[in-house]
Amino acid sequence: MIKQKTLRKRTKHTGATSQQKNLSIQFSLDGFSFCITDSESKSVLSYTAYNFEKTLSSPEQLLEKVIAIFADDPDLQTEFDKVYAIHQNNLSTVVPEVLFDRNDLLPYLNYTVKTLQTDFIIFDELPVIQANTVYIPYVNVNNFIFQNFGEFEFQHHSTVLIDKLIASSKDLIQETCFFVHVTASSMDIVVIREEQLLLCNTFDYQTKEDFIYYILFVAEQLQLDPESVPVTFLGNITKEDPRYQITYEFVRTLNFIRSTTRFFEREDDIKNHQTYLLLN
Incomplete structure (x- = not known):
């Protein structure tokens, strides 16, 4: 199922100050990775990445991989103070705030993405450029994460990318x-x-x-x-x-x-x- 786990690393000297931990997850049709941080000190405690043998063809296949990883990886079989997920896919577009209508998101994606009326479409705010990322998340994976951890935050990877790169520039x-x-x-x-x-x-x-x-x-x-x-x-x-x-x-x-x-x-x-x- 999984070609290899590219890396599992834990810090030998974490500097952790609490027993509470945060979980950050990034997933796509190419792979799945996550890191665990100390809630108070924000120090990274561990990082694990999985590469899939080939790019998956559907969100359903991705969910199968995610379920298998969660069942096999003991680091994911615990409670976390906060959970955050990054959806990485090409089902998105950036819309300037002046052209944005949060009540009618479908037309923004119709120009670049093949959409269905049943698709769940959501947006992230990008105040740094006065715009919004409109995208289709992997709803089935979100539902699975919610079943495991309850409420959590998620964003599209392009939102994270733009925000960080503008700061870096x-x-x-x-x-x-x-x-x-x-x-x-x-x-x-x-x-x-x-x-x-x-x-x-x-x-x-x-x-x-x-x-x-x-x-x-x-x-x-x-x-x-x-x-x-x-x-x-x-x-x-x-x-x-x-x-x-x-x-x-x-x-x-x-x-x-x-x-x-x-x-x-x-x-x-x-x-x-x-x-x-x-x-x-």
Whole structure:
């Protein structure tokens, strides 16, 4: 069912000050990861990630994987003070506040997502850019989490991504910030200029050629020169990755995002930029 658990790490010296713990979960059709933090000190106590052997084809298959993980992983078989979940999928769009009607969400997705009248559509507020993320969550997984833990908070991954990257862009010297968040089968490209969002889009890809095509396509559409605009990676990519290597053939400057967490500083098999959404 699961190809491998990419990492399970616990801190040897946690600095925990309470017995209460918080659980943060991130899930997609590619995998499932979670971290546990101390409720008072906010220190990370453990992190676990699972990779699925192949990208799943439906939310129903995802639920089967999640149920199996919860049944097998003892770290998830306990009580938590707070539970927070990140839905990672391409069933979303960002709508400026001036164009937003919270009582009629379906039309916003009809342009980019195949929707059904029965789909449950919700939104996250994005006050940092005066906009809202409209999306379809994995309702079946939400129901399962609720059955296990009761009330919990959840957001779409693009909400978390935009919010964190705009904050991160304040510390960068370049005027235009070109971010690429990488997963096994999709990539989010986020372009920010002077703390304003120019673009946030998700592209599914199969090959490294697809991967570089979308980067160059977005650069062309926004009239950005790959010779002068750095690309900053985060997510599931390293310097040894073929996707990184092919990008380096076309883009002069490549970086990895600076993460505030130091949880994996001494790890060889995972880097801090790979867990940016969940841990940063």
